[in-house]
Amino acid sequence: MTMGIGGIQPDMAYKNKTVEEKRAKQTESEETKGTSFSGNVLTCTSVGGKKAMLCQDALFSMASFVTGESVNVYKAEGFSEKNPVYLVKGIDGKGVEYEKTINANEVNPNSCSFLELSVLNVHAGKAGTDSFMQMSMIHARIKDGEESFFSKANYNQAAADTLKEYQTMKAWDSYLRCNSWWQGIMDYYLSK
Numbered sequence: 001m002t003m004g005i006g007g008i009q010p011d012m013a014y015k016n017k018t019v020e021e022k023r024a025k026q027t028e029s030e031e032t033k034g035t036s037f038s039g040n041v042l043t044c045t046s047v048g049g050k051k052a053m054l055c056q057d058a059l060f061s062m063a064s065f066v067t068g069e070s071v072n073v074y075k076a077e078g079f080s081e082k083n084p085v086y087l088v089k090g091i092d093g094k095g096v097e098y099e100k101t102i103n104a105n106e107v108n109p110n111s112c113s114f115l116e117l118s119v120l121n122v123h124a125g126k127a128g129t130d131s132f133m134q135m136s137m138i139h140a141r142i143k144d145g146e147e148s149f150f151s152k153a154n155y156n157q158a159a160a161d162t163l164k165e166y167q168t169m170k171a172w173d174s175y176l177r178c179n180s181w182w183q184g185i186m187d188y189y190l191s192k
Contacts, residue, residue, distance in 0.1 A: 053091050060118055060127040067093045069149045071118045076101050086119045105192050109156045114139055114149040124188035126181050134181045137162055
């Protein structure tokens with residue numbers, strides 16, 4: 001896979017509002033609960049017509065137009081600070097819609113899927129444009145031929161490797177942004 005400018009993968013797409021703005025507005029309405037979300041599917045015609053879903057009302061959305069996989073994170077019914085359960089919706093690599101419930105307290109960055117890391121990212125308050133760039137870099141490092149958002153991997157090691165690479169290159173701005181983002185996630189993980 002080729003890397004784009006600044007390490008951003010050209011096959012990734014991202015849609016995000018500020019976490020605070022989305023959290024304030026998010027309430028799952030009866031009209032969307034339990035219905036198909038295929039109306040939110042975007043089609044990328046430049047890469048083999050793969051479909052990927054990016055939802056504007058999600059707390060965090062990300063998709064790969066190479067695999068067609070997407071992740072959209074929402075607060076699940078019954079969400080609270082003591083019970084940080086999120087609903088993750090998207091399309092898998094076979095074009096099939098999925099929904100998963102993930103508790104942020106149960107995510108271990110030493111062995112988690114990209115879907116789980118997305119939940120941890122949102123719950124730690126790190127969902128923003130910069131986190132998209134960091135997650136893209138780290139996911140590119142980890143997958144090593146594995147394209148699935150569902151596969152478990154050691155994202156903690158991938159973050160450490162990315163930070164070491166930034167140090168070696170003396171890319172201090174990138175190092176500081178990535179370190180701040182990852183430290184926020186690890187602070188939450190270690191505090192629970």
